[in-house]
Amino acid sequence: MSDTQTETEEFSLSSETLAKIDEVITHYPEKRSATLPLLHLVQEEKGYISRPAMEWIADKLGLTPINVYELVTFYPMFREKPVGRRHVRVCRTLSCALVGSHKTCKVLQDKLGCELDGVSEDGEFSIEYAECLAGCGTGPVLMVDDDFYENIDEAKAAELAERLKTEKKD
């Protein structure tokens, strides 16, 4: 409990995010509609959604925290824990699977040193499967953070992993 309290006190957002939040709330006749946009904005800044973040959002929109929490547990893109600095999502659905997305995923796991749904030891990378990313004609497809990659076979996956590793921050 005391833990949460200190976190609550510490929870704050950049003025840029705050401005975006105030603007997005005006898009809707009912404030509650802004819950998903606020969750996105908070996750973009913080990397994940903490309990204090949920409380902050609830407070901002005049909701109870459960109204926010139930969205975090329902929508797969929101996470309650940090992921790697670069987060990789490989499509596992049929069209991509037919052209080898599972092999692509395996190569990335090996080269980036992380298990599926895990984070690499240095905290740099994480990988998960995603459902159909609407690029089925150019599979295997994957996303690295917000960027979309198409036609990533095993060889290209190895190249991509190398590139991501050289872009690593020290």
Place this chain on the structure above:
Amino acid sequence: MATTPQEKRIILKNIDQDGYTRDIDCYLANGGYEVLKQTVTKNPADLCKEIETSGLRGRGGAGFPCGMKWKFLDRKSGKPIYLICNADESEPGTFKDRQIIHKDPHQLIEGMMCSTFAIQAACAYIYIRGEFPEGAKILEEAIEEARKKNFVGKNICGTKYSCEIYVHRGAGAYICGEETGLIESLEGKRAYPRIKPPFFPAVLGLYQCPTAVNNVETLCNVKHVFDMGGEEYAKIGKPGNTGTRILCVSGHVKKPGYYEFEVGSLTLGQLIYDVCGGLPDGRKLKAVIPGGSSAKVLRADERYTGKTKGGEEFDWSLEDIPLDFDSLMAAGSMAGSGGVIVMDDTTDMVEALGNINAFYAHESCGQCTPCREGSLWMKKITTRMLEGQPRLEDVDLLKSVADQIAGRTICAFGEACAWPTQSFVLKFRDEFIAKAEKQINENAPSSQPAIAGKE
């Protein structure tokens, strides 16, 4: 030799053309927003009539006539009317809306503004799936450009009509594509589909106000209907199946991609062989899912016989099936979202179904017991057929689980998740039995703990 069917690009006309960019200047240079300028001088009721005359059917999956949907909007309530563009594009095998959004966003915005004016909407939202962060940015920028030119916002094109468009991002849940789940999500809740009746969006939609929910491609078509007039538009395609259709082809073909054709102007065989270059060398066609992963699978070496809606007898091979809403339905599947998934003879059908079942088990919203439990069990059973300890009865068990879902749920996800299992097991029964037998032999009790036979 049959000639290669010609694409007829209306929606995709400018997309991928040399020098065509997505900014408003390029759009205007290509005649953009001229239709909107004309539209806002007309009578909204007449415009809705044009859509009815055009016969335009929804491109999001169900193929519901757009004119009828708009007609149902409750205008007597006096409540504001909303338009929602469904840009959730999550049906596996479908990837057309993303192309439009990324490469020609103003076409969508013009289509939307023509639609909002026709139905006299007070405000419009684009619900875009969370995995399209770039698409959302592109749309926001495009709306801003359009607002500066007075095509969106206050007093559009100098008239008294005002309407805003806002972009709203989802967050990775497929069920947000279902229109009432989408509305709940837009209201800031879990995307639990609403029960119909009474919650038909046209009457009790967003914020309990009358709401039209339309797919990206449908809304782009609205612009072209207004441009050429309903009657001219209806001459494209076939009666009851008018206009063009974007088909997304994926899986085992040489040239996968998105193509636009007059509805019904080509057969499945022409699409696969003439347009998409056929299968990889040395492979044979085994099966096709013609309308997104929830459409029933069609087997290559089967005859499709029966009577069309018009009463004509047909006897088709898989390759002969014309690609329109009614013919695909007559063949026992559906045109759905236009996502054609091609599988060659190297495909393990149990694995393919296992993959699809994992998708639906992950995406069920969990409100209805038959769907929540059924989708989970279909996944569990196909998974154990592939890597665990199945029983021979599993093949029938799988089908019986599927049979108990459809028709007993709040939304059409129930059907969507049952159809793959029902059709795969029906059409490839031998393969499922062989798989179960092989797995039973390989996982003989001696190599497995005795308890494993029990669930």
